[in-house]
Amino acid sequence: MNVLVTGANGYIGRRLVAALLDGGHSVIALMRDKRRFAFKEALHPNLTIVEADLLEPESMDAVPGDVDAAYYLLHSMGSSAGTFQELESRCAHRFAAWANRSRARQIIYLGGIANDERLSRHLKSRLNVEEILGRSRVPLTVLRAAIIIGSGSASFEIIRDLVEKLPFMITPRWVKTKCQPIAIVDVIFYLQAALLHEESFDRNLDIGGPDVMTYRDMLLRYAKVRGLKRYIFDVPVFTPRLSSYWLYFITSTNYSLAKSLVDSMKAEVVCGDRHIETIVPHRCLSYEEALERALVKIENNQVLSSWKDAVVSGTLRDDYLDFVGVPRHGILRDVREVPVTGDVEAARSRVWSIGGQNGWYMRWAWEIRGFLDKLIGGVGLRRGRRNPHHLVIGDALDFWRVALTDKKRDHLVLFAEMKLPGEAWLEFEFLQRDGRTHLRQTATFRPKGLIGRLYWYLLVPVHFVIFRGMCRDLAQRPEPRARIPVAG
Incomplete structure (x- = not known):
């Protein structure tokens, strides 16, 4: 079938494009600059690369509407805090307008788990995007995930940086917040499994791995997998700004992304329902299995994509x-x-x-x-x-x-x-x-x-x-x- 993938150069999009091509689908990869897609898949006979920018409405005229389904994978998490909500809203409105003109039978959106009442601005923006896409005539499937663990993911890289570099960590209170991480391989599985699956139409589905843990647990379990002894002391004096600077200076993330992550870490991101398990039965990797898989990929130089690749990472002009x-x-x-x-x-x-x-x-x-x-x-x-x-x-x-x-x-x-x-x-x-x-x-x-x-x-x-x-x-x-x- 013909499938459109927005954000094809991003961390998720790059991997999804490869998986869809391997599955025999014809893929239209939407990106701002096709020169950035310098990978072997660029020569695949079933891949069509289309240059378009949702911030420029006229460029969407170049996007073919003869598709069976469309993946919406655009996020502006790394953009400045004062602009990302507006950018995400504008992009969603223009994509919904394109979808109304197209022959698409489904939109699949990867959002964030939003079951806590204390949502960050980032998660509120994700919900707003869901609402905008849901108002189009095309059935919408929303897959909501928490922290994604995989080689090259921002969350994994931050955990790795902290544990590998710091034998002792003085951490903010958010390390006690609960989350439900999921392996990148499982995210890609669900994205493919939901494709034209009618039971997923007009549904918001939480996806997560089998482990519910605190961020402190995540750091200590990484240390255990790596055979490292680490000590964590959390203190109440870390403000969100200090926490953001702490991540910014210790890890490879940029400040805008660090601030978005800290804001999101104040809310619990745990699956509220498990309807996905009845729609698409699947055994997800445990947190330790996801870590080991990511480390093997890094060791064997098989990192297919990285959060740093995306323009919205805030590091790329x-x-x-x-x-x-x-x-x-x-x-x-x-x-x-x-x-x-x-x-x-x-x-x-x-x-x-x-x-x-x-x-x-x-x-x-x-x-x-x-x-x-x-x-x-x-x-x-x-x-x-x-x-x-x-x-x-x-x-x-x-x-x-x-x-x-x-x-x-x-x-x-x-x-x-x-x-x-x-x-x-x-x-x-x-x-x-x-x-x-x-x-x-x-x-x-x-x-x-x-x-x-x-x-x-x-x-x-x-x-x-x-x-x-x-x-x-x-x-x-x-x-x-x-x-x-x-x-x-």
Whole structure:
């Protein structure tokens, strides 16, 4: 059947598209910029990518209406607190208007469990979206989930950051709030199982795993799975703002997302009914099983999608791919070119593996820059990278975003998402010169006014040391010698 998926580049959408294609469906993937969908599924014969933006009504004219069902997976959780409710409402109204013109027989929306009277602004916005979509002529199925556990999910990454980094945790009172986490694999199962399932039409269905626990329990059980000893002390003096800053500085999340999560954590998110079990019988993974599955995916470099991929994560500029073409005028540059010594393929591998757990040259200096970026509201250095050796366009790479990765032409372009008085790029190219392979590294900065120029010139001595050393390290790092067995 023909299925439309909105938010196809998001954490859920990316995985759902792959699952639907594997199930033999024809999928129309709606996204703002198709250049961001640089995955193997992009070449699938049953996938059609359509560029449209629900914030621009005229762009919806390009979305075909000949579909059997449509998934609505758009959320603005990472947007600023003052705008996400308005954005979600506008998008929902325009999608409902499109649905009324289409031949769709069902809309499936993934919302949040909302059974507690003390709902956060985020959960209230989710309910508002449900109401707006429910007023269209198309039957609506709402699947309501709490915390989603899976490799690359925001909730899982926050839990992992906290437990892995902090042997002792002074935590806010919300750690005693109950929730019912669910594995991402089970969320995808329910999304597929509800497809044109008439018993799910015009129903709000809570979905959750078998475990009801507090956030404190979730942290301690993660520690148990990882074989770590952790101690948690909760105190009543943490205000929501302090709690948000605590998550922001300790974990890889941005402040807007941290604030939304803290607001939501004040309310219990536990399934109120289990009608889903009679409509679609299914055994969900336990919390520990979901953790183990996520850790295996990370260990095997099989993270299919991440919360950092979405524009609404608050870390990604909508127009960042317009910066693939690095400017040549009105800029300041630092250019280094070094001949490659040793194995050229090893040097290429080092370039495409830069950052994340693999680190940077003079890592301590980059970590200081990341800490300073966090202090002024930036993304910092903790985002890491999805895969330690492979990059695709749109990947987060610490406080950079991959704007271009072209191994055939030996060209990698990173666009800076750190807080800067201007715009910055970091390029790596392998060139043939005088019969040898050279690595050319170019740091480009387009300053904004006098402050931007002062920023660049003040850092010239630092750039001289770091950029020169980084280029040499990538091009000429000695390979470890193979051990020669010694006869006894």
